[in-house]
Amino acid sequence: MSQVLLYLLAKVKKLILHFKKQNKMKEIMTVYYMEAKSARVGGRKVAWITSGGPVEPLIAMDVIPVYPENHGAMIGASKMGVGLCETAESMGYSTDLCSYARSDIACATVNGGPIGGLPRPDMLVCCNNICGTVLKWYEVQARYFDVPLFILDTPFCHVGFAQEAKRYVRKQLDEYINFLEKVCGKKMDHDRMKEVGKLSLEGQRLWQAVLDTTANRPAPMSAFDAFYHLALIVTLRGTPVVVEYYTQLLAKMKDRVAKGVGAVPNEKYRLLWDNIPIWPRTRWLSQKFAAHDACLVADTYTSAWCGTMKYIDENNFFDSMAEAYTRIYLNIGVDEMARIVIGMVDKYRVDGIVMHSNRSCKPYSLGQYDIQRIVEKERGIPSLMIEADMVDERSFSESQVATRIDAFMEVIKQRKS
Amino acid sequence: MLTAGIDIGSISTKAAVLADGRLLGSRVIFTGYNSEAAGKKVFEELLEELGLLASAVRRIVSTGYGRSSVKFVDKAVTEIICHGTGAHFLNPLVRSVIDIGGQDSKAIVLDEHGKVKNFAMNDKCAAGTGRFLEVMANALEADLDGFGEMSLKADRPAGISSLCTVFAESEVISLIAKGESRVNIIAGIHESIAARVSALANRVGIVPPVVMTGGVAKNAGVVKALEKKLGVPIEVSPFAQVNGAIGAAIIAAGLR
Numbered sequence A: 001m002s003q004v005l006l007y008l009l010a011k012v013k014k015l016i017l018h019f020k021k022q023n024k025m026k027e028i029m030t031v032y033y034m035e036a037k038s039a040r041v042g043g044r045k046v047a048w049i050t051s052g053g054p055v056e057p058l059i060a061m062d063v064i065p066v067y068p069e070n071h072g073a074m075i076g077a078s079k080m081g082v083g084l085c086e087t088a089e090s091m092g093y094s095t096d097l098c099s100y101a102r103s104d105i106a107c108a109t110v111n112g113g114p115i116g117g118l119p120r121p122d123m124l125v126c127c128n129n130i131c132g133t134v135l136k137w138y139e140v141q142a143r144y145f146d147v148p149l150f151i152l153d154t155p156f157c158h159v160g161f162a163q164e165a166k167r168y169v170r171k172q173l174d175e176y177i178n179f180l181e182k183v184c185g186k187k188m189d190h191d192r193m194k195e196v197g198k199l200s201l202e203g204q205r206l207w208q209a210v211l212d213t214t215a216n217r218p219a220p221m222s223a224f225d226a227f228y229h230l231a232l233i234v235t236l237r238g239t240p241v242v243v244e245y246y247t248q249l250l251a252k253m254k255d256r257v258a259k260g261v262g263a264v265p266n267e268k269y270r271l272l273w274d275n276i277p278i279w280p281r282t283r284w285l286s287q288k289f290a291a292h293d294a295c296l297v298a299d300t301y302t303s304a305w306c307g308t309m310k311y312i313d314e315n316n317f318f319d320s321m322a323e324a325y326t327r328i329y330l331n332i333g334v335d336e337m338a339r340i341v342i343g344m345v346d347k348y349r350v351d352g353i354v355m356h357s358n359r360s361c362k363p364y365s366l367g368q369y370d371i372q373r374i375v376e377k378e379r380g381i382p383s384l385m386i387e388a389d390m391v392d393e394r395s396f397s398e399s400q401v402a403t404r405i406d407a408f409m410e411v412i413k414q415r416k417s
Numbered sequence B: 001m002l003t004a005g006i007d008i009g010s011i012s013t014k015a016a017v018l019a020d021g022r023l024l025g026s027r028v029i030f031t032g033y034n035s036e037a038a039g040k041k042v043f044e045e046l047l048e049e050l051g052l053l054a055s056a057v058r059r060i061v062s063t064g065y066g067r068s069s070v071k072f073v074d075k076a077v078t079e080i081i082c083h084g085t086g087a088h089f090l091n092p093l094v095r096s097v098i099d100i101g102g103q104d105s106k107a108i109v110l111d112e113h114g115k116v117k118n119f120a121m122n123d124k125c126a127a128g129t130g131r132f133l134e135v136m137a138n139a140l141e142a143d144l145d146g147f148g149e150m151s152l153k154a155d156r157p158a159g160i161s162s163l164c165t166v167f168a169e170s171e172v173i174s175l176i177a178k179g180e181s182r183v184n185i186i187a188g189i190h191e192s193i194a195a196r197v198s199a200l201a202n203r204v205g206i207v208p209p210v211v212m213t214g215g216v217a218k219n220a221g222v223v224k225a226l227e228k229k230l231g232v233p234i235e236v237s238p239f240a241q242v243n244g245a246i247g248a249a250i251i252a253a254g255l256r
């Protein structure tokens, strides 16, 4: 056993050296996935967790968190989505099911995809603050891998946040800790939890600061860059590596701002993106908009991982987490969502909104027409609706989307002239 | 100054030539499988009809799905701007345009200068477009040109509820099997298109006067069904089908 361990460690070290020369993000993510895949050898446990789930207790318990949704995004970006979705469909899953769920479920059975499947979980943690799909998805996976599943139920906040809801979620956090202690066979170290909470909040602050640099003209980075840099705040928040990475990234962006370097060489129009990226098409889209001298300067998606900082109590992360995780963007009413969008329109001074009506993600796409109407009425800026899917390319029609983007940009140019 | 607009759609290709803001002539042909050839052909045929040489035309703008396939034009502009410009040219009072094309339907709101304030296009689905009508005409083994007239004779339009073109086609076939009259089926098809397009129009918030452009505007049945659904009168210009090409020719005149 120890020999295997030594061998693996040597391999990881070699990889680190290899990637040091390349790019920092790739290096971090590769080491992370290597660690997760060899967790068993190192005597560590792996938990699969939903993208909006409270990951900090896992980090505090030294459990490696793995994100099937992040995996789904990787599958989409590497254009492997259609094949895996078809596999899931032949297993009997509906084409109407979220394509992250479809590709993940298929991937588990064939160990395919860009990284040869995710490391086997020891437990699953599912928080329904993002959608109801994850409940069934995680139940399926819990049966398939025969591992325990913890469900954190966060009531939908149509308006405000009731005290009852707060108590209800807070109570479940204790159950969450009990669950982890049982599966891991050890007690939670609450001092460590505090530390992780601090690091998580710091990571979120830095991420928000990075995103805020795009309020400058020209924007030093675009939403397409944010889609890329996002990976760490999603997967590893609560660890020092995130703080380090975003500190460096922030310095880099500030430097670009000082030098007046923009993400789009000749930035004339500024746009806001809504919904999950169309992963297999991010490059095409970014070139398409850049050709119109348009920069997508901000988006509602990447900002979701630092959007509820106002509810977090720095000195009491654990308790305040109940509210912060319940009031995320996908778990609030359309009116409040529209207020957030309008806030972004003002902050980043955008000329228009590009909305991705995402066939997969119903909670994100429902209400977009209302938000469109509210923003149009209050800020008088136009918005474009693109029908597509974040992973499943069968729902993407290039010529139709191209025509809509061209027309939208012509309208924006006409309005600004 | 002579300018031209070429509108290459998924079903038909249109051309228009303008002389200092006056329409000299226009022409419509089928696009077929080669949009570049269609763009070239319609332009050459129109020039011949008008007795003009290509060199006499100072500027050309292309639009429609095949807009980027023709290389001899000065600029490619999308249908939204061209239909807005064309409609404003034909009637400056117009504030909204509904255009039903081969694979796209659109609702456009204009300001008093003919600039586009807002627009919406159909989602990916082909329901509510010209192609939808074509498929239905096939299923009925009827001539599309007669559709408008026939549907006006309907006494009880048949309900067609499916949004999917393929499923709607089988609905039509089962209606035929049940012995429903052709005129009622056709009227039902028109109502189904009107339902789709009016949702689009309401979403973008159209304001009267409303004009309808595109080849489907020639179908009186669709226009009537849309008027009923939207509760506003809809104007149809005799140049409805070449409206996009006219708009392109006007934009060409404004190019520097």
Ligand code: SF4
Residues within 6 Å of the ligand: A069, A098, A099, A100, A101, A130, A131, A132, A133, A134, A276, A360, A361, A362, A363, A364
């Ligand atoms: S439905 Fe939306 S929120 Fe739910 S898992 Fe899929 S993409 Fe995520």
